[in-house]
Amino acid sequence: MNNAQLNELKQRYVASGAASPATAFADRAENAEIWDADGNRFIDFAGGIGVLNIGHRHPKVVEAVKAQLDRVMHTCQTVMPYEGYVKVAEKLSQVTPVRGHAKVMLANSGAEALENAVKVARAATGKNNVICFDGGYHGRTFMTMAMNGKVAPYSTDFGSMPGNVFRAPFPVPYHGVSEDEALRGLKMTLKTDANPKDTAAIVLEPVLGEGGFYPAPPSFLKAIREICDEHGILMIIDEVQSGFGRTGKLFAIEHSGVEPDIMTMAKSMADGMPISAVVGTDKVMDASGGNSLGGTYTGSPVSCAATLAVLEVFEQENILEKSQALGDKLAARFATWQRDFACIDNARNMGAMAAFDVVADKSAHSPDAELTAALCKKAREKGLILLSCGMYGNTIRFLMPVTIEDAILEEGLDIIETCLKELAGQQSAATA
Structure with missing residues (x-):
């Protein structure tokens, strides 16, 4: 069945409180990648909400x-x-x-x-x-x-x-x-x-x-x-x-x-x-x-x-060392974004448990939940699964597999950067 057919069944039979808002249905997965029922590929930065630290379908498991x-x-x-x-x-x-x-x-x-x-x-x-x-x-x-x-x-x-x-x-x-x-x-x-x-x-x-x-x-x-x-x-x-x-x-x-x-x-x-x-x-x-x-x-x-x-x-497989190395890579990229984008602040990580906040005003630490949701939505449209969290709904959290390949990691981070540039452009146009 394709995504459209599965969404029709979801709307008819799945309780609204339990139904996912996502419209793409997972068909197969490998390490940090998922393909949906229509054959579209996604990079997974969610890991089943922190369930897949060693990746989808690790061969030994x-x-x-x-x-x-x-x-x-x-x-x-x-x-x-x-x-x-x-x-x-x-x-x-x-x-x-x-x-x-x-x-x-x-x-x-x-x-x-x-x-x-x-x-x-x-x-x-x-x-x-x-x-x-x-x-x-x-x-x-x-x-x-x-x-x-x-x-x-x-x-x-x-x-x-x-x-x-x-x-x-x-x-x-x-x-x-x-x-x-x-x-x-x-x-x-x-x-x-x-x-x-x-x-x-x-x-x-x-x-x-x-x-x-x-x-x-x-x-x-x-x-x-x-x-x-x-x-x-x-x-x-x-x-x-x-x-x-x-x-x-x-x-x-x-x-x-x-x-x-x-x-x-x-x-x-x-x-x-x-x-x-x-x-x-x-x-x-x-x-x-x-x-x-x-x-x-x-x-x-x-x-x-x-x-x-x-x-x-x-x-x-040195998973703990890989986690620390992944966290270092994320921290370096976050530091760049925090410098280059007015909406990114308070980047933090403990190993690969990493996050940053999306804000309307850095000096006031004012949360921007609307922009956070827009970033997650735009990333999904470009093939990246990204999650938010936080008391104010403005934290972007990173739970990709620790075993993610370097090339796929960089591809996913590049998608976020592209989304940030596009959203910043939209904000500038809206205030012009």
Whole structure:
């Protein structure tokens, strides 16, 4: 079927809240390229929203999945376990920087991982409250919608959210929130809303994902660790988007040296197969009763095979070094654009987790969400998939595969530069 036929079916049968606004349908993909149902080629700077750090259809992952399909597809690991689940748990316990000996539970999505992390934290502490941060994003289930630090579009239409979730500021000096102010806000939350004796966990992303790709300063993360230790609160780090090599280390928290009590991960964990994990200190993870954690599909054999293949690829193909090198290339190009274009500001990156802001006025740091949307639209028309994010909808984020070929990377960056020149020309004409 072609794009037009598929769009007709989408409009007729797919719920509007779940339907993509894109009109091109993926037909096949390879590393950093996608071809649609009409045969048009796209360069992929989105990576399935950070799922494809080692590219579409990495050969070793495809091989592992095919081999697993010939053996076992599903048993439900609580009914009859299998090697893949325990091998993934072993590997993750070895590479995840939580305090002490780590234990693991597997789930299907980032949101499920966060839901289970909160369950574990409540079981381990006997407390209920959870503190999250402005701009944070943790999922689309009810508990995680309550935890998100941004309302639209995630929870706008869905009524009351679960209680016992409280908010604190995230440090983004560019938008007027210093690290000291963020810490003061967190301490005030603990005084005015979330009594420490009733607070199970503080949950945050080491680099905001949907909130705009702003890294938490290492000193801020260390201060939160100290606050948690002082009050018997568990520190939960959400690495769903920042994990598996995006920042030049396997996990972004490693840049700070801080060891959390619990970490969540998903997205690039299995290069496109659905799986997530909660990894935590053994006493914490063992706090709930038997059969209290799990689900029908959690840690499926096929997804476990993909995860083990991904971890092998990281060991064998220098993915972390490639991530850092990619980040350096993006930073260099961003610096040029920030110099040459009045609308580009606040370029930043941690490894290949890179972004810049689109603004109406650099001196005022005023967001321009309309121009951001126009840039993404124009890029798509020229064959480049580009994503925006941020509290103000004006951040362009980069999530292309770390394994992207240099020529394709440059082709994609050239498309952005062409779009910026065209949009700048249109703005000049409009104000003339």
